Amino acid sequence: MLRIAVPNKGSLSGPAAEMLHEAGYRQRKEAKELVLVDPDNQVEFFFLRPRDIAVYVGSGRLDVGITGRDLLLDSASEAEEVLALGFAGSTFRFARPVGTGIAGVRDLEGLRIATSYTGLVEQHLAEHGVKAAAVTKLDGAVETAVHLGVADVIADVVETGTSLRNAGLEVFGDPILVSDAVVIRPKGAGEDPAVEQFLRRLQGVLVARRYVLMDYDIRAEQVGAAVALTPGLESPTVSPLHTEGWVAVRSMVLRKEAQRIMDDLWAIGARAILVTNIHACRI
Ligand SMILES: Nc1ncnc2c1ncn2[C@@H]1O[C@H](COP(=O)(O)OP(=O)(O)OP(=O)(O)O)[C@@H](O)[C@H]1O
Numbered sequence: 165m166l167r168i169a170v171p172n173k174g175s176l177s178g179p180a181a182e183m184l185h186e187a188g189y190r191q192r193k194e195a196k197e198l199v200l201v202d203p204d205n206q207v208e209f210f211f212l213r214p215r216d217i218a219v220y221v222g223s224g225r226l227d228v229g230i231t232g233r234d235l236l237l238d239s240a241s242e243a244e245e246v247l248a249l250g251f252a253g254s255t256f257r258f259a260r261p262v263g264t265g266i267a268g269v270r271d272l273e274g275l276r277i278a279t280s281y282t283g284l285v286e287q288h289l290a291e292h293g294v295k296a297a298a299v300t301k302l303d304g305a306v307e308t309a310v311h312l313g314v315a316d317v318i319a320d321v322v323e324t325g326t327s328l329r330n331a332g333l334e335v336f337g338d339p340i341l342v343s344d345a346v347v348i349r350p351k352g353a354g355e356d357p358a359v360e361q362f363l364r365r366l367q368g369v370l371v372a373r374r375y376v377l378m379d380y381d382i383r384a385e386q387v388g389a390a391v392a393l394t395p396g397l398e399s400p401t402v403s404p405l406h407t408e409g410w411v412a413v414r415s416m417v418l419r420k421e422a423q424r425i426m427d428d429l430w431a432i433g434a435r436a437i438l439v440t441n442i443h444a445c446r447i
């Protein structure tokens with residue numbers, strides 16, 4: 165049975181559960197369940213703290229896991245990213261009190277930094293040859309550390325920037341990392357058909373979320389122009405219509421471009437343009 169680590173709490177847990185459900189896996193009924201067996205799919209889910217998942221997978225005790233790229237890299241575990249999942253997107257950045265002159269990583273020499281991600285910060289400082297006075301590890305609400313005098317600057321997860329603004333802080337320097345929810349495996353793990361199948365299912369969900377199916381009718385002489393607008397992933401399906409001189413086209417298009425493409429198709433004479441959701445797929 166494939167053993168999969170899944171986040172039990174925080175920003176990653178809800179979207180991860182939703183994605184696994186869309187991929188056809190059983191989900192736990194209540195948040196206190198720690199292990200769930202899905203015999204129909206031959207998998208076993210272990211609900212763990214997101215920060216610990218890289219440790220379990222890196223040690224090879226679990227075959228595969230879902231966590232954040234920032235947590236994976238902070239842990240320095242023997243696990244590696246194999247697929248980005250497109251949720252829990254954020255950047256990991258330094259922030260200073262508004263208006264202070266600290267402009268980049270080099271200005272951090274001799275300063276005190278608070279963060280929940282000491283591994284990431286120490287690695288980043290080392291890469292730039294900078295020696296901070298202290299890198300203090302806090303569990304959360306890191307933005308408050310400056311106000312309370314525990315640190316001069318912080319390094320934290322930033323999504324909308326609201327938490328920083330509320331604390332009178334602002335980002336400076338380049339992002340240390342762009343993060344996303346990711347699937348991880350032990351480094352160097354060999355081919356495993358069960359893992360491949362798991363990844364194919366998740367890739368199917370990603371494609372079903374990104375793309376829609378577009379159907380339309382068009383005069384045969386315009387089919388070249390129409391197909392240029394809807395080239396599909398490989399090649400669109402073109403079928404004859406009962407009405408002489410017309411064809412039906414079916415193609416996958418990016419969901420976010422669907423309305424613009426419908427306008428463009430209409431302008432070259434396409435009619436009966438229909439868009440449908442893809443429920444599941446294997447590409
Ligand atoms: N506001 C946010 N927006 C997007 N991703 C976030 C946000 N906060 C945390 N993350 C991501 O979630 C992961 C951290 O999960 P974790 O459960 O440790 O913290 P959390 O989501 O902040 O939950 P909590 O602080 O309630 O325990 C990281 O990959 C981080 O990048």
Ligand SMILES: O=P(O)(O)OC[C@H]1O[C@H](OP(=O)(O)OP(=O)(O)O)[C@H](O)[C@@H]1O
Pocket residue numbers: 303304305306307320321322323324325326327328
């Ligand atoms: O840029 P924003 O949209 O404000 O999001 C970023 C904030 O969200 C997370 O905090 P969370 O609410 O999980 O609290 P925590 O700091 O205690 O983990 C993260 O640690 C930042 O503080």
Ligand SMILES: [Mg+2]
Pocket residue numbers: 304
């Ligand atoms: Mg948090």
